[in-house]
Amino acid sequence: MSDARPGRRPRPTRAVTVVVIGAGQAGLAMSHYLGRAGIEHVLLERGEVGNAWRHERWESLRLLTPNWQCRLPGLRYAGPDPDGFMTMPQVVDFLRDYARRLSAPVQAGTTVRSVRQADDGYRVITERSEWRCRAVVIASGAFNLPVVPPLAKALPASVDQLTARDYRHPGQLAPGGVLVVGASASGLQLADELQRAGHAVTLSVGEHVRLPRRYRGRDIQWWLDAAGIHDQRFDEVDDIGRARRLPSPQLAGGDAPATLDLNALSARGVRLVGRLVGLHETRLQFSGSLSAHCAAADLKLGRLLDTLDAWARTRGLDGCLEPPQRFPPTRLPDAPCLGLDLADGGIRTVLWATGYRPDYRWLQVPVLDRKGQLRHHGGVVDAPGLYVLGLPFLRRRKSSFIHGVDDDARELCDHLAAWLARGQRQRARARHGTILDGPSNKAEDSPIAHCHLDA
Known part of the structure; x- marks a missing residue:
């Protein structure tokens, strides 16, 4: 279905392997691991890095976790007050500095209007452009709409x-x-x-x-x-x-x-x-x-x-x-x-x-239950190549904390990379006349789904 309207200039179409929706701690952590794996990706952010921390919190709010616990992949708090608690401006600075260190491919001020399945992946439409990708990581957070x-x-x-x-x-x-x-x-x-x-x-x-x-x-x-x-x-x-x-x-x-x-x-x-x-x-x-x-x-x-x-x-x-x-x-x-x-x-x-509850009004993929929640198994959503990151107790009890997103992002990136590699092999074999079933996105297909961390 075309999104073109009379008198409106068509959106430019771009191709990328993975689209990450959101540039908070979850999206940035996933960007770290995707970059390390050599997977081309882009982060689409409706506002700016750390947007919710910057614009949707009260002025006196501090983190519930001490500074020594504030860490993201490749970065730990190294300031003078490890037992203190970050203010909201400090959290924003922490995330912004992390994005700069990563050289994260953030497209700021880009609101996602819809995500739909396409022949070979997904079609992500924003008010600026259209992206075609093999996989999508939803890192837009769990606290979008007040209940x-x-x-x-x-x-x-x-x-x-x-x-x-x-x-x-x-x-x-x-x-x-x-x-x-x-x-x-x-x-x-x-x-x-x-x-x-x-x-x-x-x-x-x-x-x-x-x-x-x-x-x-x-x-x-x-x-x-x-x-x-x-x-x-x-x-x-x-x-x-x-x-x-x-x-x-x-x-x-x-x-x-x-x-x-x-x-x-x-x-x-x-x-x-x-x-x-x-x-x-x-x-x-x-x-x-x-x-x-x-x-x-x-x-x-x-x-x-x-x-x-x-x-x-x-x-x-x-x-x-x-x-x-x-x-x-x-x-x-x-x-x-x-x-x-x-x-x-x-x-x-x-x-x-x-x-709060997440806002998935833009998600045009049949993966929501009757309560409007994503059906997923530890972040692997019930659709090929679709993932979610940053929700409470996603893979671990600490998943929604800043320090908790590291392990989840690493494991889901491993799963995503394996899924992409399987799909690439299957397409190559299909070109040589071998007919195979489409790639699965079930969490149990990857050994990381059943690994356990030592307490």
Whole structure:
């Protein structure tokens, strides 16, 4: 089907072996390995390198991972503050400098309009040009579109609304009370910032993951790395779907990072309520499950710390670490709040920190499930020559972190290179009269799909 329109100049067509969509940490890591393998490729970026970090985060945000953990293939943090936490401008500089070192073939300001299968690969159409390629790597991220519940449309016009992607600083908000919906990392950090800025904050809490910032004298990320938890693979988990849906842990970075949990917020005056479940006229309705969600998070935290203590003990590390400790259970309100009337003026703004989802509206290939998620096996998508990189728990529990994309990019590049080589051999044999089946894109076709890292 032609995209030509009357009076419109046809888009120029270019050929390349691989198109990578996105030039954040995932796209750049894949570019490193494609370049090392000698595979011709281009990165199509809708904005500029690190675009989401640059334009879609609030001003005070810090990474949840310490600087010593910030690394990409061939580059590690080498600054003066390894135990600090990067600001957003610092993250952007880190990615931009990495792209320059790579001489990454980034086409900035290039928005992909559609990706379609073609006779010998894919047809990638942008507003500028058309690309023909053998393979496509989707590295556009998992946090493109804020998830906002349908009841948001029914809120009174007197109540302002914004999402965590739109929020920049407390000065954006009108004076008055704020309801923050969502108690993962973003929700907790925003509730804390707004309460400190003088707003009366109510926090709606659902399922969450509670973690201390430091444990036994070490950052919690050190423990998760050293004990091999970050390296747990997708094919080692009983329910990978649930593992990929887990909320981000309640953590925050900063100049003097401390544990940020529900106890810390309630001590500062933040009111805790249950999960937002409905709206009747002007009255918001909250679930009575606050105590159950908090008890579950407390229980899982205790089990994790037991696991970490056992790991340290078996490796003889108890003598060089602080003694084990356990944290107080989450303090609950004396009386649960099951509803708030927006008509009384107590809530002036609702801030949705209810998560994100990928944006695949441009993907014209039948690889999405009924929930709009890509069908893939560790990043190998259910279509020949189509891959995805940078999603939560893609191949490992650390996949969505900056430092976690390295191993995934290396393995998927190996798979992609093997797939290209098979296709080339098959086409060569076909030219000599041998008829073969088309190349497969199943993850099990490559031995890398079943390799395991040592913990």
